[in-house]
Amino acid sequence: MPSEVPEEAAVSTAATVAAAVDSRPHLVDGGRRSRKKQQTRQRLVDAADELFATQGYEATTTTDVAEAADVAQRTLFRHFASKEALLYADMEDARLDLRDALAAAGGASSAIHTVIQALLSLEANFAEHRERRLLQARLAATSPAVSGYFRAVIQAGWEREMIVAISDRLAVDPLEDPRPEILAGAAMSACRAATRQWTASGGSEDYLGLLQRSLESIREIVDLRTAAAV
């Protein structure tokens, strides 16, 4: 078995969930200064999307993006921690949305229901990002750096949100009880599978339906026998 690790040993408790809603800098609008900062950020994201889409991910340098956004490369790295973070700029918000959705779905009858309900509720918000998500999927298909970032950062971050919510709800210690982590891992795998199907269809299929079917089939993995078919 591979070796892994606490990922971030001290996970915050759900008590912090409600208080965290306001930690989204680009939604608060202090004044001209922060407005300009957000404009710069947006220009960078737009420039990156454009260049990634036309030239490909690897072929685009961070200097290219910075110049297209008419800022110094140094400025790019003051807004984004990495080249990959540019592509997944919207995902930090989505993670906080997931946190809220998990809290809102806390009343469900079982943990798996909470998770499914929360993830499905997110999809409504996501319909608007169709183009961007197709781009992300297409680039992840062709660049190991992108798919690696997705797994290592985005997916891991989402799993952590679920682990906190689930273990809080079950009143278990996620360092002792593996079940929250397993459920979170299964849920994210279901999301990946749904996204793969959706992407393969070029975005034409109904994503919500695919996701729902995929998430529902988590229940079946215990009884997969040779006889079974789709």
Added chain:
Amino acid sequence: MPSEVPEEAAVSTAATVAAAVDSRPHLVDGGRRSRKKQQTRQRLVDAADELFATQGYEATTTTDVAEAADVAQRTLFRHFASKEALLYADMEDARLDLRDALAAAGGASSAIHTVIQALLSLEANFAEHRERRLLQARLAATSPAVSGYFRAVIQAGWEREMIVAISDRLAVDPLEDPRPEILAGAAMSACRAATRQWTASGGSEDYLGLLQRSLESIREIVDLRTAAAV
């Protein structure tokens, strides 16, 4: 939901499993030339382990490792695709072992049983790598690059092996049916959880027992209710 991707659209079928056993260059021993090459490789791995353990991962440069192994840095990168690959040098072998184990466990009553059986059978072989696995876990805890590599490369590779084996066995298309991927994701999360517990104990607890308990609890994730405790 995050966007992801085929990971490597065309997955090989289980038909290739048997034929792949001999694809481990450092086990075949052609003559003096390949023997020397393997010695160089081993010196690099040993030097890396030593330096990573004493100075830490980030503080060790690839040039440090190369010099400690008395080769050029360029030679290091002819043997290993990345700095992280040095640390997880044994994992490529382990993946092939997993492939064999999955084939061997193919007769189990259900897919989840096949997976559990295969993973548990691997643990026997792994007892010998105790030190190295503790090091890997410790470094993954402190370095995002390491934990990211683990998730993005090692774990993803193992999941692919499981997906191929499971979907072959169920005679389903893994691009259409999400269940093999979900099961694989759940299994790897169980492995991570077990490894985390084992690492937290400093390697003193019985890893096989932890892994078994963790893998068995995959069955329970469907029925997690608030009432339940450990």
Added chain:
DNA sequence: CAAGAATATGTCAGTCACTGACATGAGTCA
């Protein structure tokens, strides 16, 4: 055994993501 083909390694120069330090200028606030 003496070429000659393969190939593992060394050397060197280069690319690119990312960072620390310092300067500057626009935005904010008393």
Added chain:
DNA sequence: TGACTCATGTCAGTGACTGACATATTCTTG
């Protein structure tokens, strides 16, 4: 207006990784 904050520019790094070419060792073949 004047002091203070902070987003940005500039510049000089560092470090992982790569292509190209030279060299030396090993394998092969006549």
